[in-house]
Amino acid sequence: MASSLRRIGKLELFASRFESSTSNSSSGGTWLRGLSTTTINEERLIPHSQETGNKPINLFSAINQALHIALETDSRAYVFGEDVGFGGVFRCTSGLSDRFGKQRVFNTPLCEQGIVGFAIGLAAMGNRAIAEIQFADYIFPAFDQIVNEAAKFRYRSGNQFNCGGLTIRAPYGAVGHGGHYHSQSPEAFFCHVPGIKVVIPRSPREAKGLLLSSIRDPNPVVFFEPKWLYRLAVEEVPENDYMLPLSEAEVIREGSDITLVGWGAQLSVMEQACVEAEKDGISCELIDLKTLLPWDKETIESSVNKTGRLLVSHEAPITGGFGAEISASIIERCFLRLEAPVARVCGLDTPFPLVFEPFYLPTKNKILDAIKYTVNY
Amino acid sequence: MAIWFSRSRKIAHFLKPKIAPSEFLYKICSNYANSSSFRTLGGENCRNPQVFSDYSTTILAFRRRWWRPESTRAGEQVETPYSDDDYEDENQALDFPGGRVTFTPEMKFISEASDKRIPCYRVLGDDGHPISGSRYEQVDKETAVKMYKSMVILQIMDNIFYEAQRQGRISFYLTSLGEEAINIATAAALTLDDVILPQYREPGILLWRGFTLQEFANQCFGNNADYGKGRQMPIHYGSNKHNFFTISSPIATQLPQAAGVAYSLKMDKKEACVVAFTGDGGTSEGDFHAGLNFAAVLEAPVLFICRNNGWAISTPTSEQFRSDGVVVKGQAYGIRSIRVDGNDALAVYSTIRAAREMVIREQKPILVEALSYRVGHHSTSDDSTKYRPINEIEYWKTARNPLARFQKWVHKNGWWTDDDESELRGSIRKQLLTAIQVAEKTEKPPLAEMFSDVYSHLPSNLHEQEKSLRETIKRHRQDYPTDVPV
Structure with missing residues (x-):
């Protein structure tokens, strides 16, 4: 399953979807130009953006940068999930375990309800638990943990306990050849659940800033990453630590x-x-x-x-x-x-x-x- | 795998000679990259043969023999020569991730059950005397009396709150009757630093830790003093200051969470463990599997306690699982386990003390199956005589009563008298009736608490909905309860 999708390099289907990008599909990202020239007030949202640290990178690298920063800036942050240790099937966690050690970045057994349950417990002890669900299509075994546990953790305890440090990352959406179980967009299920936040970035720069905000937000967040854009979307992303506001369109x-x-x-x-x-x-x-x-x-x-x-x-x-x-x-x-x-x-x-x-x-x-x-x- | 390596004696059996060892290891390591916690957590990398250097000298010798010194990456040594003496062992063992597996010419299926059921550790006989040969943790007078008193208080609290529900004063209740020893003896064997992830039939832990009868009553009445702000049904207690996570109704969801909480304790190098409860029914949930497996693989200090009380609402254990109860499930997860008489306070105390010590020292989980019986109904919502024989209930209520047995023991030691008993019962009864009256009279939480704590801050949709609701209330005050301040 994982290995098949790691070979996502064939852009024909993608190109047919984004017609105008066909000729440039191998370079990727050209169709995103309109999006990368955003109207963000950079001075407000991206401190030190005047620094020359902006490099064009793809979306998985932006996620990877955000995770590096999250682990670097908070010694109580942990990253884990299936195959996360070697870098993840989409390479989002590359280099993390070498840099931060296998106690903070590690593989888990293949069990989504276990991953999220474990993450809730970890977060409830004041840690930043950054859990990866390998594909959003496989998040459903964890649905009970998300809906009945994470989302209600603060409310049901009268704010005595919370799992606000929880962030669940999951690649979602069409990818050209994913079929039933590597393509779904399950965001609406989670939008029916008071107590969690649901965040979806559109581009590398957005992904980095929104992910850091999600990780540091004092509420559990389900963060869906557009896997079709992992490699294809390329834009300039500030190398520094920055956050983009949640709940702001x-x-x-x-x-x-x-x-x-x-x-x-x-x-x-x-x-x-x-x-x-x-x-x-x-x-x-x-x-x-x-x-x-x-x-x-x-x-x-x-x-x-x-x-x-x-x-x-x-x-x-x-x-x-x-x-x-x-x-x-x-x-x-x-x-x-x-x-x-x-x-x-x-x-x-x-x-x-x-x-x-x-x-x-x-x-x-x-x-x-x-x-x-x-x-x- | 690493642990296995260090234990391996006959290294010559370890690899099939026709496959270059490094290449083979590379393959199995890639295929089972997430199969081994010690590799993940211990700082070793499966894909690098250097990982083995930390282990036994035998291994080092082995490596020197089979790997070229310049070999640093797995998968490069496909042409390594082999000595003839290893061929004779080729068919006797299989090197496999997790350890060496020997071959056998016999086709033998493992039995679905052992010939005898796993015995149950017990200290006190029905007469309240320690049975001969029993080894147990000494309990001093002060602790023993506090244990006995707490068991009595728990029982009286259950009876009075149950009646309060029957009188319509609270909406729901659920007793721990019959399981007082598991509740109290477990609590007594722990320290306050141990974090409790309860199911819902463990209020005795809170009681032991100092949660007052008034605090219990406040939660059951959902008043303004309830820490849960009146949001959950009665008996869903929780107390941060007592290290007791708030109860949620879904079954077994706390078990994988326990692994996460314990992992945090481990990272913080705390001299404490997590104690997570479930019932016999809970062991059928996927989260039971997830919790035990995660705790085992991630080496999290969790003490899993299964209160096997025979019944999951109306479902007997014979319709719940076909294994010899729960204790045998531990081994499949690589978790040490024990079966204990849950109605024997001394046996539970000794077991939990020993288990806690091992869990913390070894930083690994343990599974305890405490055999008991749910003497009460599941809750105030069922009548258990509809689905189980009354004489079965009576037998457990009288002949196997955990309080009676422990009482005989404290009596015998001269630590407790009949006068103590009647004084305690009278006093607790009075305190409980007062607590109920106070809780009943205390205001409900204000309406604003309906909207707070959904998130850390009130989002605009909730702000808007609160405003709209308040306007509706103004127009239709008669539709809404008067005891909730708006």
Whole structure:
């Protein structure tokens, strides 16, 4: 399972998804240009950004940097999970055990409920427990530990105990050839659980800053990493220790006709659709939600109040997806301002299918069609 | 594997000569990269043959013989020559991660059970006299009396709170009747530094550690003084200052957590262990497996105590597992284990003292199966006479009563009299009735506590929902309880 995906190097499927990047697929990241030139207020969020420590790195390396910093800056931080010791099947934990020792960075038995249960106990003793679930598809054995234990640990004890130092990292999402069990986006399950935070980064720089925030946040966080971007997404990432705020969405592309909301890898697909729509004279505003729970309604609300239209897109199946929550909330808040029904361009209500992946996914043209339909409603 | 190496005597048997040793080791190490905790935690790296240098001189000799001196990486020595004398052992043993496995021409299946059930360690006979030949930890008068008194207090508390539920004063209750010895003798054998991850039938630990009857009552009434702020059902106690994690209802979830808590104690080099409880039913949960396996592999100082009381609500152990109870499960995880008479306070005390000492000294888990019987119903929500014979309950309540047996012993030692008994019972009864009255009269936690502690800080959605709820309450005050301050 692991080894097959470690060979993710074939970009054909990826390229077919991100059409404009086909010619540059081997270099990776070119399609992310629009995203890497973000509107972050760097002085506020990235201290010392004037230093020349910004190097182009990919997403797994950004995660790796964040983990190095987390272990370096807190002697009570631990990193563990299946195959983490040798660097992890996606190389996110490379070099950590050599640097910080096998007592702080180690393999665990192959048992997700054990990993999360162990992590909760470790976190409850005032440690930063950074647990890796090898694929988000395999997080379900740990669902009880996350939902009934981690999420309620503080509340049920009246704040006598907490496992706030817990961060669960898990690669999620489509990868071109992952089939049922290496492709899923289970974020919506976790968004139904008061007491945890759900965070999904879109790019290397975001991944590093959001992961450090998640690790240091005094609440348990489920941190889904877009595995398709591990190697493909490359951008300049400050080498220093910086954090990006949780529960704050970000307008990454300003526009006036329609608001698009997404997270993680899907943003790059949406970005492509925005570029295409622009050619037809449609001005799209693209928002990265970043934290799905608790989520930043205000940023979306003010954008929709400006544009009057909303489109939400995610890879997860449409029914019961987090897009439904966003749609309902924004309709509540912006009903009179909306000029068209909220559009949802999402995964279909089937298990994630292998050969049908290009049909299943919310692709650029599906989004583009929905943009045009909504704008012309 | 490393441990096995150091114990291996006949090194010549160790490798199949037709495979170069380094290459073979490389393969097995890659394939089983996460199979061995001592490798992971002990600072050794399986992929580097240098790891073996720390172990016995035998191994060093072996390495010098089989590996070229310049060899530093596994997988490079495919052409290493072999001496003839090793061929004779080729078919007798298999080098395998975890240790050498000998071959046998016999096709023999391991039996599903041993001929005899694992015996149960016991100290006190039914007459309250130590049985001949029994070896146990001496208990001084002060400790013994405190143990006995605590068992009595626990029993009275259970009876009175149970009645309070029957009168409709609290919503739910769950007794520890029949399991007083496990509760109290375990607590007595531990120190306050030992961290308790309870299931829910261990309030005696809290009682021993100084949680007051008022504090118990406050939790059961979910009032403003309940540390849990009225959020959980009765009996879900928790107390930070008593090192007793807050109880949650899901079964066995605390077991893998125990491994994590213990790992933290280990890293902090604390002279303490984690004591994690489960019942016989809990051993069927995946988390039981996860907890024991993680504690074993990560060498976490956890004392797992299974209260095998025969019943998981209405399910008897015969419908729970086919093993000889729980004690035999330890060995499969590489965990030392013992079966003890859970209704014998002295046996439990001695067992836990010894187990705790080993757990801390060796930094490894131990599994204790305490045989007992749930004399009460599962909770106030069931009537156990519907699913088990009354005479079975009566037998355990009388003939196997843990209090009666311990009482005989403290009596016999001249440490406890009938007068002491009646005075204690009267006084505790009074204290409990007062505690209940006080708890009942104490205000419920204010509405704001419904929203706090979900997160470390109130997020905007909860802020918004609290505001909206307060407006609804203003409009429909009659819909809401009056004893919760809004």
